[in-house]
Amino acid sequence: MKDQNFLTENNARHMWHPMAHPAEMQANPPRVIVGAEGVRIKDIDGHETVDAVGGLWNVNLGYSCKPVKQAISEQLEALPYYSTFRGTSNDKVIELSYMLREFFEPDGLSRAFFTSGGSDSVEICLRLARQYHKIKGSPGRIKYLSLMKGYHGTHTGGASVNGNANFRTQYEPLLPGCFHVPAPYTYRNQFDETNPERLSALCLRALEEQISFQGAETIAAFIMEPVLGAGGVIPPHPNFMPGVREICSKYGILLIADEVITAFGRTGGWTGSRLWGVKPDLMATAKAITNGYFPFGAAMVSGEIAEVFESDSTGNAMIGSGYTYSGHPVGAAAAVACLTETFRLKVPENAAARGTQLFEGLKKLKLKHGVVGDIRGGHGLMCALELVSDQASKKPVEKETAAKIYEATYNSGTMIRISGPNIILSPPLVSQATDIDQVLTSLDKGLASA
Numbered sequence: 001m002k003d004q005n006f007l008t009e010n011n012a013r014h015m016w017h018p019m020a021h022p023a024e025m026q027a028n029p030p031r032v033i034v035g036a037e038g039v040r041i042k043d044i045d046g047h048e049t050v051d052a053v054g055g056l057w058n059v060n061l062g063y064s065c066k067p068v069k070q071a072i073s074e075q076l077e078a079l080p081y082y083s084t085f086r087g088t089s090n091d092k093v094i095e096l097s098y099m100l101r102e103f104f105e106p107d108g109l110s111r112a113f114f115t116s117g118g119s120d121s122v123e124i125c126l127r128l129a130r131q132y133h134k135i136k137g138s139p140g141r142i143k144y145l146s147l148m149k150g151y152h153g154t155h156t157g158g159a160s161v162n163g164n165a166n167f168r169t170q171y172e173p174l175l176p177g178c179f180h181v182p183a184p185y186t187y188r189n190q191f192d193e194t195n196p197e198r199l200s201a202l203c204l205r206a207l208e209e210q211i212s213f214q215g216a217e218t219i220a221a222f223i224m225e226p227v228l229g230a231g232g233v234i235p236p237h238p239n240f241m242p243g244v245r246e247i248c249s250k251y252g253i254l255l256i257a258d259e260v261i262t263a264f265g266r267t268g269g270w271t272g273s274r275l276w277g278v279k280p281d282l283m284a285t286a287k288a289i290t291n292g293y294f295p296f297g298a299a300m301v302s303g304e305i306a307e308v309f310e311s312d313s314t315g316n317a318m319i320g321s322g323y324t325y326s327g328h329p330v331g332a333a334a335a336v337a338c339l340t341e342t343f344r345l346k347v348p349e350n351a352a353a354r355g356t357q358l359f360e361g362l363k364k365l366k367l368k369h370g371v372v373g374d375i376r377g378g379h380g381l382m383c384a385l386e387l388v389s390d391q392a393s394k395k396p397v398e399k400e401t402a403a404k405i406y407e408a409t410y411n412s413g414t415m416i417r418i419s420g421p422n423i424i425l426s427p428p429l430v431s432q433a434t435d436i437d438q439v440l441t442s443l444d445k446g447l448a449s450a
């Protein structure tokens with residue numbers, strides 16, 4: 001490793017960081033993380049913290065997952081790369097596809113299309129949805145519907161269905177034919193409705209109205225996260241996703257579940273769709289599929305869609321999409337080892353138990369700290385605190401206050417993620433009770449600094 005002076009002098013000088021202003025990064029260089037063990041990370045100054053961000057919702061099994069590290073290094077020796085474009089495959093990706101078929105059977109998904117990450121998986125799902133309708137003889141079904149506040153990655157298709165202006169405005173015009181409906185976000189919504197069940201019904205009605213306004217015969221798919229993540233952890237009422245499923249089926253619209261963060265245990269269910277008892281038509285996955293150790297993802301396809309593609313004799317089902325790294329053997333080996341370990345550890349059980357501990361602790365912090373306007377969670381290890389400068393008016397907190405809370409929380413032993421007015425918490429799913437206690441203690445100190 002280069003020495004500390006070199007790293008400090010060159011930090012953020014020659015690279016642009018994602019989701020950040022380059023000038024701001026130069027003025028306030030990011031923290032340099034140099035090591036990690038278990039659920040803890042260590043920075044260049046030797047300061048250690050619990051990682052309550054879990055990498056970026058992806059290091060579900062922590063930083064010391066030997067089977068995945070070993071699988072990667074062994075695969076690098078055996079076959080470091082070969083393409084899966086028409087004509088060639090590899091042993092690991094075949095094994096993984098078999099494993100995913102078994103894992104996703106309860107979700108009704110039977111085919112995988114491999115990608116290099118979440119944005120790629122979303123893009124493939126969007127594309128396959130349009131192609132499905134073309135094969136079926138409905139080429140006019142080209143539009144996409146999605147939720148305001150939803151996050152679907154940063155490719156142009158994904159950004160077009162994204163429900164947050166921060167990820168859209170500077171890149172407009174985006175894809176035409178994308179329309180948004182209100183999310184079941186009880187703390188702030190256009191209906192001023194705080195009751196989750198009533199709000200869910202209102203949002204479902206808005207969805208149906210949008211469909212009838214656009215014309216169902218023009219809509220390819222509706223995409224949603226089972227629990228909205230990056231938009232501030234917004235768990236819907238349990239009847240929301242089943243309601244969406246019903247509406248989509250009624251109008252022949254495909255349902256894409258964006259499970260880039262929720263697949264493989266994060267919500268306390270094996271998938272977010274399964275948590276709500278819903279079978280989507282397509283599902284985007286990535287992140288925890290390799291525990292974040294290798295960039296990889298899978299777009300999953302339902303049995304019914306697979307049947308339409310596989311029985312096509314016109315040639316229209318030829319898949320004109322693919323990435324150089326689709327089915328990368330090292331990624332596939334990492335995923336096989338990661339999923340084996342994920343099943344062995346039964347991580348959703350721990351995610352549910354530790355998630356409850358975290359959410360209950362956050363409820364106490366809300367009572368104690370006026371800067372906390374809302375807390376959200378209750379479904380596994382994904383929680384958020386929405387910060388306000390005044391609880392009554394719900395005025396969002398100043399950026400400087402959020403930064404102060406972040407610093408104080410970090411200094412007292414926990415890495416958190418600030419996103420707009422939200423603190424987002426997504427610790428590894430193998431976190432122990434003492435780790436969650438540490439997160440809560442650090443947050444208590446952080447919030448007190450506001």
Ligand SMILES: Cc1ncc(COP(=O)(O)O)c(C=O)c1O
Nearest residue numbers: 117118119151152153258260261
């Ligand atoms: C729900 C969801 N979809 C898509 C993505 C994009 O994934 P990636 O950053 O791997 O491209 C993310 C990333 O956080 C996500 O949370």
